[in-house]
Amino acid sequence: MPxxxxxxxxxxxxxxxxxxxxxxxxxxxxxxTALARLDEMLxxxxxxxxxxxxxxxxxxxxxxxxxxxxxTLDDVLxxxxxxxxxxxxxxxxxxxxxxxxxxxxxxxxGIQMIENGEPLSENNIKKLHKTLLTxxxxxxxxxxxxxxx
Numbered sequence: 704m705p706x707x708x709x710x711x712x713x714x715x716x717x718x719x720x721x722x723x724x725x726x727x728x729x730x731x732x733x734x735x736t737a738l739a740r741l742d743e744m745l746x747x748x749x750x751x752x753x754x755x756x757x758x759x760x761x762x763x764x765x766x767x768x769x770x771x772x773x774x775t776l777d778d779v780l781x782x783x784x785x786x787x788x789x790x791x792x793x794x795x796x797x798x799x800x801x802x803x804x805x806x807x808x809x810x811x812x813g814i815q816m817i818e819n820g821e822p823l824s825e826n827n828i829k830k831l832h833k834t835l836l837t838x839x840x841x842x843x844x845x846x847x848x849x850x851x852x
Contacts, residue, residue, distance in 0.1 A: 805835050
């Protein structure tokens with residue numbers, strides 16, 4: 704049987720712990736400058752909707768890859784910028800783009816539900832699921848319903 708070691712308590716330093724602020728001044732100054740630049744950039748953009756939309760699009764692209772979509776963030780942003788006609792979705796790439804758009808729409812709807820104080824209920828989850836599957840892969844698999852098997 705192995706011999707137990709006796710527990711030696713960790714010797715804590717005296718409080719307050721001395722901090723050398725001199726080494727922190729430069730990193731804090733760099734962080735402050737970066738925050739000021741970001742703040743100014745956001746003011747020039749005029750709204751954070753651009754950043755939010757880009758984040759939602761990135762999340763939609765990454766999550767849609769789980770389902771096998773092949774589009775990239777650049778593809779979706781380029782389509783958004785070109786204002787491409789989104790009605791016809793006959794080829795695989797266009798169907799992938801539609802899935803990403805649906806994901807983005809569902810995410811916005813979900814956030815709106817939260818902001819309106821709606822509960823995370825079965826019905827709301829089903830609404831978001833229906834949005835996800837509108838006119839894309841899985842549209843024939845009971846969109847807005849839980850699986851029964």
